[in-house]
Amino acid sequence: MPRQGNVHVLPADKGWRIEVEGTSRIHATHKTQAAAWQAAKRIARQNRSEALLHGRNGLVRERNSYGRDPRRTKG
Numbered sequence: 001m002p003r004q005g006n007v008h009v010l011p012a013d014k015g016w017r018i019e020v021e022g023t024s025r026i027h028a029t030h031k032t033q034a035a036a037w038q039a040a041k042r043i044a045r046q047n048r049s050e051a052l053l054h055g056r057n058g059l060v061r062e063r064n065s066y067g068r069d070p071r072r073t074k075g
Contacts, residue, residue: 006050007040009033010058018043041066 005021
């Protein structure tokens with residue numbers, strides 16, 4: 001199975017949606033941001049990628065890296 005990209009939690013018309021980079025479909029939709037964030041982190045762990053939580057304004061509020069960390073600093 002090819003490795004999938006980063007996992008994004010984005011605002012939707014009725015709740016929050018999860019999108020995975022490299023796929024053309026919405027992975028899931030949740031009523032709350034917290035529920036979508038938990039699901040996105042689980043998917044990112046499985047994919048060994050990064051989970052990114054976007055706010056209603058579209059800006060990234062939080063990010064968690066699972067697997068290859070793009071930062072080069074230790075700690």
